[in-house]
Amino acid sequence: MADDDPLSDVGEHAFLDALCRRLRNGQGRFSLRIAIGPGDDAAVVWPSGRPLVMTTDALVEGVHFRSGWLSPAELGARAALVNLSDLAAMAAEPTNALLAVTAPSSFQARQLDALIDGCAAALAEHGAALVGGNLSRSPLLTLTLTAIGELHGEPLRRDTARPGDRLFVSGTLGDASAALSFLLRDERPPEVLRSRWVSPTPRLELARRLAGAGVRTGLDLSDGLLVDTGHLCRASGVGARLRLDHLPLSAAVRALDGRGVGFAIPGGEDYELLLAVSPQLVERITGIARDLGTPLHEIGEIIEGSKVELMGEDGRPLGPVEGFDHFHQAEVRP
């Protein structure tokens, strides 16, 4: 088959045969844990007897990305990374994944190869193997990845935050949504922002180390700081206070929006960890973050109640916000 043939010419089965051979060849380092890899009705993997963590997330053309925003390889990698971030948010170690793709028949075999290879490479970089999947025709390009991981200790949960816990976030906030603001205007974002949207960093090692140190509560920021803090509060039956002047902002975000509140608070898809940490663990976890070279910033605290309060730079509250469905971006712009 010629690589730039559309899928309708190559045929699903010829394409899948070639793909399975390629994926199996790349799985030497995983072979002890894969009894049957791609190509059979299902994959057989051999876990080590630990609890398994499983998650699924979809990227839909026209909803999560537009044609042209990402190369096929970047798109495949992004499908892997956003799911690995969910495994990180459970303190799990990734092991395997399945990728279900729907694509128009005009999609080229070469593009699909690049997409799947990009996905497999991103998984492999974090210790996981692509062991199977599904390919369907559809007018829309969608990627639905299911990732499986093992738990080597206690997980990070959403329902264990307690009043008095300090709130920490890894990395910086708002970069991905700042990048999106360019993309939505059909402009190329500055590369430093674009790469943060295209290739989020699943905080796998940080999460495992923190969970090992006794941190019990955390999630990854996919819907935005305000919404995800609301999720944490609702699951734990608590409220939270976020300090605007403590939000970690990259220089690129700060250059666009001095206090970052247009991007850092409502903006989704940062895939950083939000952690609720009991005060006696604070010194230990900042030490772990320093060891790993991963920025970790205290941005607020868990309080009694059920509201998420935003504190301005002057220490004045900006008013409570109850959650996503009642949330309008303008409300958090002081």
Next chain:
Amino acid sequence: MADDDPLSDVGEHAFLDALCRRLRNGQGRFSLRIAIGPGDDAAVVWPSGRPLVMTTDALVEGVHFRSGWLSPAELGARAALVNLSDLAAMAAEPTNALLAVTAPSSFQARQLDALIDGCAAALAEHGAALVGGNLSRSPLLTLTLTAIGELHGEPLRRDTARPGDRLFVSGTLGDASAALSFLLRDERPPEVLRSRWVSPTPRLELARRLAGAGVRTGLDLSDGLLVDTGHLCRASGVGARLRLDHLPLSAAVRALDGRGVGFAIPGGEDYELLLAVSPQLVERITGIARDLGTPLHEIGEIIEGSKVELMGEDGRPLGPVEGFDHFHQAEVRP
């Protein structure tokens, strides 16, 4: 929220909160194997130390079904059943599943509830729990289910057929594609055919018992007898001979098409098992099928070479067919 509100009014998070509560409440009997169920970043399940089998399959509106062909509950159940059939084809015991749905914002909360409940109920009927998933907006309704199972012995593989093996199929062939032929003409199929397309029977118990008896080779018929026999042959490096007059046909299919070759040979989505069985096991497996009350018919044999031969009722070959990409339905109509 009112049940007939569109999803855009109910809001993703309010819907998911209610859904997670409902799913968790239904999981009493699975609770020993579920450490964290729906609602966190990912689910944590506790397998029993056996090899795990995982598979994913998608149903796409306009490709696999049209609006109106299936109720939301039937659609959700079908997503479960076609994946459970893949687990059956590995002789695995289903344990857990994740469901990723994309739906237009006009889709009603009530419809989505019915869809997910239908999926969870079909899984529960076969011993598996819905432990998580994903919900995205999209112009198209799609369901991508990922099912996980455990292997209690050897799996059924595709690459272990040997010349001399006898080919068996469970159930009857062509019912689903006969039903589809009505649906594609916007006619209601006879109920006996419709139910075979809407609710395929994953042959889980039969597969596990046969694998336990020493059968090593099998797959489920999703693409159609001819195409799937080709898959088996290609994976095993063998050929096959199928006997037209041995194909098991339901009375309903026979009434539409005397020899069933219009439906039974090319028709997909039967989700019956195709098995290659060494001759010394034949007596044992027919006994098992009789015990279970599941029809099992010998329909041909594995031969040297790489071709799938069709033998007519008079014992005359109808000519070799090499596979799907070269396959045209007219070719197998004698």
